[in-house]
Amino acid sequence: MTSHKYEATVNGVSMWAKSELEHVGRITGVKDKTLQKSYALSTLNGMAHLRNALFQLVNDPEYSHHKKDLLKTHDTVIRVMKHLMKDYDISTETIKKVNVYNVLGDLSYLSKGKTRKARKN
Secondary structure (H helix, E strand, C coil): CCCCCCCCCCHHHHHHHHHHHHHHHHHHHCCCCHHHHHHHHHHHHHHHHHHHHHHHHCCCCHHHHHHHHHHHHHHHHHHHHHHHHHCCCHHHHHHHHCCCCCCCCCCCCCCCCCCCCCCCC
């Protein structure tokens, strides 16, 4: 995990997630395949940061009462990221190249077959 502190709020991260997910819908509206892939890569970069911000809030005791909703959003973001990578043939190595400030940390959560198991309430 990255040591970068996002200093985000639950409301801010929720709006951020909504915005990133809206970008995913717009990618398919572009017919040019090169532009689609570029847009998908940009969205993946934003979602990788979003995932880290969500993860920090999930693990912050101050936000424990939001943990369930944050985990749901976190899982959705990862699932969408994996689909973007598959649909637009983008590797974690490509994402790492865009990560010029080295704040994304370990991207192994995007590897195939590595998903968080559902938790029983």
